[in-house]
Amino acid sequence: MPNRKNIFQKFRVLLIGLIVLVVTFAMAYYFYKYSQRTKAAIIDKLINFEFLTPSIQTSVDDSTYIEVHMRSSQYKISVATILIRYPKNILTFDKDHADEGCHDLPSLTDSRVVEGGNNENFNTVVVTRLSSTSDANLPSGLICFGRIYFKGAQNGTGKITFSPAETELGNNWKWDIAGPDGGKFIPTFEDGKNEIAVTVSDQPIVTPTPTIDSNVTNSPTPPLEQFSEKSQDITSSSPSKTLYYPLVVRNWPSGNAGNTQWSHIILSNPSAETATVRINIWAATTYGTIQAGSELKNYTISIPPHGTYSSYSDENWRNMPDTYSQEGIQTIAALSISSNIAISGINRWQMRKGNTFDGIPEQVFDTPLIADPSFSLHSPLVVRNWPSGKEGYTQWSDIMLFNPNSDEIRVNFSVFHEKEGKNGVPLKEFTKTIPAHGWLNTYGMDEWKNLEANYPTSEIKAAVSITGPINKPFVGMSRWKLIQGKDSHTNPTISTIDTPLLSLENKLFYPLALRNWPSGSAGLTQWTDLILYNPNNEAVSVSIDIRENNRTSSSPQSDRPIIIAIRPHGYYGTYGTGWLAIPRAEPESGQTNANVSINVSGIYGIVGISRWKLVEGHTVTGHLQSLSDTPLMGESKVNEVAFPLIARGIPTGMNGNNLWNDTAIYNPSDTPNTVLFQLYSSRESNNFKNGSVLRIFKQTIAPHDYLNTYGLGQWHALPTNNADPVFSQSSLVIQSESPVYSIERMRYLSVPPPNNCQKKPLGDADCNDEIKPTDYEEWGEEFGLTTKETIADFDNNGKINLDDFEIWRSNL
The missing domain is CATH 2.60.290.11 (TM1070-like)
Structure with missing residues (x-):
């Protein structure tokens, strides 16, 4: 029987001969100077290599890694060796973690450091991995070689970058690659061994940036161009007795050096009864004795009538078990909530500097908790x-x-x-x-x-x-x-x-679609696009109806359906179509503020999102400054919706920006619709308790018309319930005579929005900038409890009494 090793040797020789014919050149070279030499074809066009983590932050205490992949197209690989030279005064190789992470070549056969000479500033890492499976099962395509772990040789600032470059340092990484060989090949680096040796034109180097400072231990976040303005929209939700969310994070790594991920929940009780709420937190991953899906923690809270709960500083929420191997306590989990009465809630995700729940936030995003699971x-x-x-x-x-x-x-x-x-x-x-x-x-x-x-x-x-x-x-x-x-x-x-994630709807709606609309920030405009998806096996016909918001009798007719067909499992996006280009007179030429109704013919449903963007200039392709995706809403069938958080000037810690909320509401009815805004305090103060009335007022929306609280005096004049710093925080319940569509717009601004009800503290109940007998009439109705409104609370103490009358009288 022929010697199997000789057969495999001949196979490799034949393979290389074929590749040489294709590539038309070959060379022999020393693999590196420690007598490990190869003779092979250079195939830098057929196999490529990349760092998935090209930059690392190091410390002397913790290991971090670069993840290395190789892409071989259709060529199968059985063994690979990587050599990386690195500056020994900055990095040390961590051999203890050499077998961690992904690796499509499962067997680690070599992991060591070749020390540089006394006069050399570099050492060399040598790592070899192989697969001992059959030829048919050898990996090809994108192959994860594995993770190379390093520690800092000394504490300091800056990041270590493995970047494509070629310098006087020479070839700083090399690979020794062998193809199919039946799984018996063991690398020996003997002179004359037949193999595929690959060199890459881009030779990564290790560069410290900036110079190591031995007196500093924290590494800064790589410089990022931040958005100049942050904003997002949240759709209203109907209260529910069960709520879910797939992600809870506490001190979780973020991918941004020096930053961690945190989340907390905000729940509101729109009822006049106390809500008893059970919060269950479930392990997302297996760690130590903790199994994925096991219960990490549960606890019960009470939310007073019309009150709010925030887990931000709750010890039950803050003290969760550790579910990760890094130093400190990190938690990643999922959430389920049950209540004896229907409640509403949001999840607030934040990326914060450092490793504490109150670190300075870099990014914030709120998402409604999910009420309805689906298959x-x-x-x-x-x-x-x-x-x-x-x-x-x-x-x-x-x-x-x-x-x-x-x-x-x-x-x-x-x-x-x-x-x-x-x-x-x-x-x-x-x-x-x-x-x-x-x-x-x-x-x-x-x-x-x-x-x-x-x-x-x-x-x-x-x-x-x-x-x-x-x-x-x-x-x-x-x-x-x-x-x-x-x-x-x-x-x-x-x-x-x-x-x-979304469930299918036959009708979709969104109350705010903008084209070239002013933003309140000089030089920046707002734009909206739709992204629709048909998950069905049949094509669907879709009608998109656009109607201008707050149009007057002089406004042009803006109802203009767009009829489209979306192929099975297909997509339709409005970007670049000019879909909101409605003719308007100066000075609003080229600007659109509209609502959108979407109807699918037949029995089928689709899903979609509204993508809002803030860009520089007056074209949709302007430089992006902010972006938000919000689900399109299904047909509204309820007369009461809730928002757990209404903020007016709450400090965020993000570059001096404060949080300001507004709501946009659309009345789809053919008749006028009276909407009652009920805002309840979320904070305890001298004048207000958690759940006490902050302000109640009503507005009537014309048929097929729209209301935005951004320009509403009663909204600007909401009482403050926090003294230092001064701001207003509440929950909102909206009750309407017939169903409405509403969204909440959350904006992070350095300058407060304009206040067009500045005379409220002087007795201006109806916010018309005048003190008149009609304001007394409003006070009389509220003092006599003939209305639920509280717009005559001129001293903002939550009570309608003779003190408010005296304020009005003295300023008449």
């Missing part, structure tokens, strides 16, 4: 490495799911192209299991990272449908991020948006 959920937008409209930044998204059931479930992901020429074409399908009360995150998942199997760094825009058992519904969200650079989802992030 079928969808996202109209999945992006990987997609251009953003902000130079130097790309869009990326992930999916997070939570299984609130007591049994595990299997969910099927179906991903469909949204690119031109491939719209609706299947991109990938895969199935995952989620344990009982467990969690799933596509971040780092191979199937998700490699949606385009042959082109992992492709620019991907897609949609996704996720289905599970009919009798075991689940909840989920899409996390969208704007990331510095391209080709890597682990780069620093400057914006994060969490959007609940």
Whole structure:
């Protein structure tokens, strides 16, 4: 029987001979000077290498890693060795972690350091990995070699960057790659060994930036171009006895050096009864003795009538178990909430400096808690490495799911192209299991990272449908991020948006669609686009009706339906179509403020989001300054909705910006609709208790018309319930005679919005900038309890009494 090693040796010789014919050149060289030499073809066009984590922050106490991948197209790989030279006065190789992280070549056969000479500033890491499987099962395509861990040789500032460059340092990384060999090959580096040796034209170097300072121990965040203004929209929600959210984080790594992720919840009780609420927190991952899906903590709270609960400083929330291996306590979990009466809630996610819950926030985003689990959920937008409209930044998204059931479930992901020429074409399908009360995150998942199997760094825009058992519904969200650079989802992030996954609706609506609309910030304009997705196996016909908000008799007719067909599993986006270009007279020429109704013919449903953008200049392609995605709303069938947080001037710690909220409400009825705004204090102060009335007032909205509290005097004159610093914080219940659509706009501003009810403290009840007998009439009705309104509370103490009358009388 022929010697098997000789057969494999001949096979490798033949393989290299074929590659040489294709590439037309070959060379022999010393692999490096410690007598480890190879003779091979240079195939830098056929196999590429990349760092998924090109920059690291180091300390002498904690290890951090670079993750190295190789892309071989169709070529199978059985063994690889990497050599990286690094400055020994800055870094030390951490051999203890050499076998951690992803690796498609599972066996670690070599992990060591070759020390540089006394006169050399560099050492060399040597790591070899191999796969001892059959040829057919050897990896190809995108291959994860593994993680190379380092520590700091001394404490200091700055980041260590592994970046493509060629300097006087020479070739700072090299690979020794062998192809199929039946799984018996062991690297010996003997002279004359036949192998595929690959050199890369881009030779990474290790560069400290800035110079190491031995007196400083913290590393700064890499410089990011932050948004000049932050804003987002939140849709109203109907109160529910059960609420869910797939992500709870406490001191969780963020990907931005020096920053961590934190979240807390804000719940409001719109009822006149006390709410007894049970909060359950479930482990997202397995760590130590903690199993994924096990209960980390539960506790019960009481929310007074019309009151608010925030977990921000609650010790029950702050003291969660550790679920991660880094120093300190880090928690990642999922959330379920049950209450004896219906409540509303939001999840507030923040990226903060440092490792404390009250560190300075860098990013903030609020998302409604999810009331209705479903067995079928969808996202109209999945992006990987997609251009953003902000130079130097790309869009990326992930999916997070939570299984609130007591049994595990299997969910099927179906991903469909949204690119031109491939719209609706299947991109990938895969199935995952989620344990009982467990969690799933596509971040780092191979199937998700490699949606385009042959082109992992492709620019991907897609949609996704996720289905599970009919009798075991689940909840989920899409996390969208704007990331510095391209080709890597682990780069620093400057914006994060969490959007609940959506269920199908036959009718969709959004009350605020803007084109070239002023923003209140000089030189910046607001723009809205729609992104629609048809998850069905049949094409659907969709009508998009646009109606101007607050139009007058002199305004042009603005109802102009757009009829489109969306192919099966296809996508439709309005970007670049001029869909809101309604003719208007000067000075509002080219500007649109409208609402949008979407109707799907037949029995089918679709999903969609509204994408709001703030850009420089007066074109939609202007430099991006802020962005927010909000789900389109299904047909409204309720007369009461709630918002857990209304803020007027609450400090945020973000560059001197304060939080200001407004609401936009649309009346779809053919008749006038009287809307009652009920705001209840969320804070304890001398004049107000948690749940006491802050302000109640009513407005009448004309048929098919719109109201924005941004220009509403009663809204500007809300009482303050915090003395130092002065601000107003409340919850809001909106009751209407017939169903309405409403959103809450959250803005982070350095300058307060204009106040057009400045004479309220002088007795101006109706905010018309005059003190008149009509203001006395308002006071009389409220003093006599013939109305629920409290607009005559001139001293803002929560009471309508003779003191308010005296204020009015003295200023008449």
